[in-house]
Amino acid sequence: MDAYIGIGHGLKPDGVFDPGATSNGLEEHDLAVSVVDAYADAMRAAGVRVEDESHSGSGHDPNFIGSARRANELRVKYADEVHFNAGGGTGVEVLVHPRSSAANKKACRGIAAGIAEVLGLPLRRDRGLFLATGFGFLTGTNMPSAIIEVAFVDTAADRRAIRRKDALEDVGVAIARARLEFLGVKADVAPATSSDGPASFRSVPIAAGGPTADRRRVHRWADSKRCADVFHDIIDAGWEQAGDIGIDAAVFVAQAAKETGFGRFGGVIDATFHNSCGLKTAAGGENDDPDAHMRFPDWERGTRAHCAHLALYAGAISTAEARRLGDPRAFASIQGVAPTVPELGGKWAPDPSYGRSIARDLLRPLRRF
Numbered sequence: 001m002d003a004y005i006g007i008g009h010g011l012k013p014d015g016v017f018d019p020g021a022t023s024n025g026l027e028e029h030d031l032a033v034s035v036v037d038a039y040a041d042a043m044r045a046a047g048v049r050v051e052d053e054s055h056s057g058s059g060h061d062p063n064f065i066g067s068a069r070r071a072n073e074l075r076v077k078y079a080d081e082v083h084f085n086a087g088g089g090t091g092v093e094v095l096v097h098p099r100s101s102a103a104n105k106k107a108c109r110g111i112a113a114g115i116a117e118v119l120g121l122p123l124r125r126d127r128g129l130f131l132a133t134g135f136g137f138l139t140g141t142n143m144p145s146a147i148i149e150v151a152f153v154d155t156a157a158d159r160r161a162i163r164r165k166d167a168l169e170d171v172g173v174a175i176a177r178a179r180l181e182f183l184g185v186k187a188d189v190a191p192a193t194s195s196d197g198p199a200s201f202r203s204v205p206i207a208a209g210g211p212t213a214d215r216r217r218v219h220r221w222a223d224s225k226r227c228a229d230v231f232h233d234i235i236d237a238g239w240e241q242a243g244d245i246g247i248d249a250a251v252f253v254a255q256a257a258k259e260t261g262f263g264r265f266g267g268v269i270d271a272t273f274h275n276s277c278g279l280k281t282a283a284g285g286e287n288d289d290p291d292a293h294m295r296f297p298d299w300e301r302g303t304r305a306h307c308a309h310l311a312l313y314a315g316a317i318s319t320a321e322a323r324r325l326g327d328p329r330a331f332a333s334i335q336g337v338a339p340t341v342p343e344l345g346g347k348w349a350p351d352p353s354y355g356r357s358i359a360r361d362l363l364r365p366l367r368r369f
Contacts, residue, residue: 001074002183005040005052006067006081006137008032011369013066017224021086023154028084030365031168035082035150037364038172046180046187051076053368068140077183078104079145080175081137084162085152092116093124095147097138098131104144105129107182114174115150119161144182148175165353168360204341204359206314208248213367215239218253221369222262230271231256231263238276238303245307245325246316251341252307254362269293274302279309282328294328301326313338313348 009020009029020028040052051074053067071079085093092115094108112128115121124130130149132138138145150171151158161167177189215235222231234256242249256276261267268288269275274296285292296302308325311317315336322330338344341363344355351357 001051001076002049002078003043003051003179004067004071004074004076004079005036005043005050006071006079007036007053007368008081008083010053011220017220017369019224021084021153023086024159026084026153026159026162028086028153030361031084031150031153031162032082033365033368034168034360035172035175038169039080039082039175040172042173042176042189043179046176046185046189048180048183048185068137068145071145072140072142076143078107078143078179079137079141080148080179081146082148082150082175085149086154087152088154089124089152090155090158091122091124092119092128092151093130093149094128095130095132095135095138095149096145097133100138100146101144103182104146107144107178108146108148110178110181111146111148111175114178115148115171118170118174119151119158119164119167121151121158121161165356204251204363205339206247206251206310206341207316207339208246208251210243211239211249213250213253213369215249217369218250218366221366222253222257224369225257225262227257228263228265228271231260233299234260234263234276234303237299238307241300241304242307245304245311247307247311247314250363250366251358252303252310254341254358254366255310255344256303256306257362257366258358274299275306276303277306277309279305279327280329284329296326313344315339 009018011017036052040050043050067081092112094112096105096108109127109129112123116123135147137147151162153159173189180187218235219232235253238252239249242252259277265271268290273293275294279294280292281294305326308322308327309329312322312327312330312335319330319332319335338347341359342355346352348354
């Protein structure tokens with residue numbers, strides 16, 4: 001194994017979820033998941049053997065010792081952990097131990113410079129390098145290591161930078177480029193916006209032969225997001241139906257989380273509609289008109305129609321089958337127009353970033369939990 005990549009914060013050994021720094025709807029852990037996915041994919045595409053935390057926070061603790069232990073067990077050539085900062089500052093910094101090698105310090109300055117260029121943020125400390133001794137990840141690893149602080153979640157300028165389309169994926173690629181140089185690997189890493197970029201940037205399929213997340217962990221993930229109790233009912237009502245219809249149940253849950261605000265609703269419809277995706281009637285109507293939206297008798301039928309509509313977009317079922325399953329808007333014009341989650345943008349909803357937001361902000365953290 002060549003590299004270990006950790007994700008800041010997450011599920012602690014005592015079962016309590018630690019989101020890390022939070023501000024204005026952003027959570028450090030979820031942001032780090034998106035960066036690590038892109039970073040790890042880019043390294044693998046270059047032929048580097050990487051282990052990244054498949055269960056975020058597994059063996060983790062506030063002093064990073066669990067991640068350091070895992071890196072040591074793997075005997076990797078280097079280890080990184082991705083975090084986001086807080087405290088009212090701005091810019092990018094990478095923490096390394098003062099006794100770390102000159103080559104690692106050079107690579108970490110390269111990481112900081114690459115992130116700063118992508119986000120348009122300043123470098124902190126010594127050209128982005130922060131020599132630190134009080135972190136278990138840096139003191140506990142037996143190889144060159146770094147804690148990468150991408151940006152400040154509680155500063156407006158930094159938040160705008162990381163919310164830009166593809167920003168987190170581009171940050172992951174920038175880190176990969178610096179680490180490939182550190183390893184002496186020559187590879188042309190495509191940016192996230194390129195069709196030649198890593199697979200996770202291009203395709204998150206809706207149709208699937210089974211769920212891509214564990215149902216019990218999905219419930220725990222929902223709890224970590226302070227979901228309303230009814231959201232657990234939505235998960236349970238739609239989980240098996242998603243599989244029966246031929247779509248990934250994790251995608252169904254991620255979209256339901258976005259559409260219902262984790263069951264808190266708060267928009268034009270409420271939980272009494274039993275409508276987990278804002279599905280309209282056949283006649284349709286204005287978005288702010290409650291009567292334009294379907295009212296289902298229970299969550300079983302509401303989530304079935306949701307899954308059917310999503311499957312129709314993916315091209316997994318016919319319009320006739322979607323209608324049979326209760327989809328009131330089973331139109332031929334939408335069949336197969338969005339085989340992947342990112343392609344839902346501009347189709348399911350007018351916002352072109354709608355699908356990418358589901359994949360990046362909800363589905364990735366859900367699968368990692």
